Amino acid sequence: MRAEIIATGSELLSGGVVDTNSVFLAEELLEIGIETSFKTIVGDDEKDMEDAVRTARERVDIILVTGGIGPTEDDITRKALARVLKKRLVLSDDALKAVKAVFKAKGKEYPGANDRQALIPAGARLLRNPVGVAPGFMLVEDGKFVAVLPGVPAEMQAMFRESLRPAIEEHFGGKAVIRRKVLHTCGLSESKVNELIQDILKQKRPAVGLTAGETGVDIRIVAHEGSGARSRSTIERTEADIRKKLGDSVYGVDGQEMEEVVGALLTQRKRTLAVAESCTGGLISGRFTNIAGSSAYFERGVVVYSNAAKTELLGVPADLIERHGAVSREVAKVMARGIREQSKTDLGLSVTGIAGPSGGSPEKPVGLVYIALASPDGVKADEHRFLGTRGQVRQRTAQMAMDMVRRYLIA
C-alpha cells in the first residue's frame, strides 16, 4: 500500500516556509502499514494542482492533500480535485452547519464568504475539524483513497487523528506493521560503513539505508512484515547484525544526540568533566550544557583562543607552543592535563586545530585537529584530518571529541 502526500500553498514553494505536515502524516501512515512513496508540493494554482492529483492517482493507492481549503480565492484544492475526479461540488448541509457553528461558538457574525468551505465533491464523506473552521473530506474512487485536510498543522493533526486515521484503518484493514529504527554512528566514513555492512545493505527486507552528515553516518532500518511484532523482531535481528560489524561506532538510536549519550554515561559512572577548546571555540561546552542537568557532571570550560590564554589558563609553557606550534599533539596533551588538574574533575578534554579557511600550511593543513583526553589512566591524544568548511570542521571536531569521551567511558 503506497501513499502520496500533496501539500498545497505558494508559501511552501518560495516563501521560505518548510512543509512539516507531511512529516507528521508520513509517520502516522507508516504506523498503520502504509508507506509514503512521494511527497509533492504545489502552489496555489489550479492547473498545477490538477496535474499533481492526476500524477498521484497513477502511481499510488492513497492520496492525502493538505491545505487550500480556506475561504479565499486562492484556496483551490476543492475545485481542482473535483475536476480530476469528475465530480460536481455540492453544498453540504452538514458542512455548512459545522462552519456556522464555529463562528457562533466564538460569538462572531457569520461572513457569507465561508459558504465556500461547505462545498465538497458529490459522494465525499465529511471530516470534522475539531479545532478550526474548514471541514475536510474523503472519498474512494476507482479504488483510490483520496482525503483532503486543512493546512494549519494543529487542525490537520487533530482531524487526522480523530477522523481520518480510523477511516483509513477501517478501509484498508490496517494495523501497525511497519517499524523503523535509526542507528547513529561516529568515527567511520560513509564508504567504510558501506564496506562493512554491504551484505546487509543489499538485503531487500528489511530496507537499510545510509545518510552521512557532520555527526557521522546514520543507518536507517525499515521493516515491513505481516505484523508489528514480526517487523519489530526483523529490526532487532538486523540491528544486532549491524552492531556486530560496527561495534562501538554505534553511539545512539532514533535521534539520540552524542551529548545526551555521553551525559548519561558520565551520570551513570559518576564521572565529572571539564573542557578546553581552541578551534571549536566553545561548541563542545555549548553542546554538553545544552542537556538539562548537565551541571552535575560538567564543571567548567575554557576557550583558549590566544596563546596567552593557553599559557595563563592551562599552564601550557610558551616554549612548548613555540617548539611544536599551538596545533600539535604535545599542546593538546598539556591542555587536557591542565584543565583536568585545575578543575579537579575525573576527565579533561581538549581540542586544538585549524578550522580554516586560512591558517593552514603544507605540513599543517586546514582540517588538522588534535583531540586529547586526560583521565586517571593518563593522557591520550588523537590526530584527525577533517574536510569541509570552517563550520563543518568545527562541528566534526566537536562530535569526534565527545565521541572520544564516550569510547573511554565504555571501554
Add this chain to the structure above:
Amino acid sequence: MRAEIIATGSELLSGGVVDTNSVFLAEELLEIGIETSFKTIVGDDEKDMEDAVRTARERVDIILVTGGIGPTEDDITRKALARVLKKRLVLSDDALKAVKAVFKAKGKEYPGANDRQALIPAGARLLRNPVGVAPGFMLVEDGKFVAVLPGVPAEMQAMFRESLRPAIEEHFGGKAVIRRKVLHTCGLSESKVNELIQDILKQKRPAVGLTAGETGVDIRIVAHEGSGARSRSTIERTEADIRKKLGDSVYGVDGQEMEEVVGALLTQRKRTLAVAESCTGGLISGRFTNIAGSSAYFERGVVVYSNAAKTELLGVPADLIERHGAVSREVAKVMARGIREQSKTDLGLSVTGIAGPSGGSPEKPVGLVYIALASPDGVKADEHRFLGTRGQVRQRTAQMAMDMVRRYLIA
C-alpha cells in the same frame, strides 16, 4: 520559466527529516526570475525516481535533483536519470580525478567504492564540489535543463552558487526582476515592531512581512516591479522608511548574523573581547569564533558552570555568590570585570541566568538572565526575562548579549 525541485532520500519520506535544500534552491531560482512550480520528494527507489524525473520533464523547463549521488548502493540518482534520459553512464576522468583528490587531501587511502561517484550521463557537464566528495552534473536534453546536486546542504549550496547558478543564468539569459531584502532586528518584540511599522506593513507594494525567532524579529521586503533596477529602488525606499522607525534595532540584513556584525565592528574599532558564560555554557564563544578571523579580536572565553569555577577563574568572591545568588546583577558585574581584567581585553562580556527547565523559584524564575559588559567606561548590567524552552532561553540570551556589545560599539 518553471522549475521543479526533486529531493531524494528515504529519510525525507519517513525518517522525520525535513527537506530544507529545496527552500534554498527555490529562493535562489526566484532571484534569477525562475519560479518553482513543484517540489517532489522521492525515496531511494529507482523506479520511483524514474517516475519523478519523467513527470517533471512533462511539466517544467528546469529540473534540479538533490541527493542520491553518494558512493553507496542506495544512491540511485545517476542510474534513474540515465534511464529516463536514455543516456549511458560513463566514467568521467575529470570526476574521478576530483574524487581521488579529496581523499588525497585528507591523507586517506582511496576506497574503490567511490569510483561510482565519477559516473555521469554521457554528454553531461561536471559540476565541481568545492567542499565535499560527490561531484554534480548538468545537461540539456530536448530543451529541458537538468542538474544534479549533492544532498548535504553545505555541499549543495556551495556547488549551486559557484557553478550551477552561473550556468543557469547563462543558459536562460536570466535577469533578476524580483528583489528581496530581509532586515534583522534584535531587542524588540514582534508586536512592538508591528506597532512601529504598521503603515508600512499595510502597503501592497512592496510586500512586507514579519517573522519572529530566537535571534529577534526579521522583516522581509519583496518587490516585484518591471525591472530589477526599479525593484531595487522600491526596496531601498522601504528599507529607509523602516530604519527611520526602528533605529539601532536593525542589526543586519539578508542573513548577516550578529556575530558577523559585532566581529566587523570590533575589527573596525580595533577592540578586543573576552567572554564569561554561565547559563549559555559556551554558545556565545562558539558563535563569535564561528567567524573566520575572529582570533584578531576574540581573546578567550570561560564557561563557569560551577560556583568554584566562578571563584577560581573570575575571582567572584564566594560570599558574594552566597549573598546574592549566582544568578544576580552583582555576580554578573564581577564576572564581566574579572574576565576583562585577566585577559587584558578592551571589553569583558558576561552572562548568568536560569535556562531551565528546573532551577527556577518564585523570585528567580526560569528565564531570568543578567548580562553585563565591562569596558573602559565601567561595568553595566541588564536584567532580562526570556520565555521558552531551555534551548530558546540559551539562544535568546546569547543573541541579546552579543547585541549589548554591538550597541556599546556604535553608541
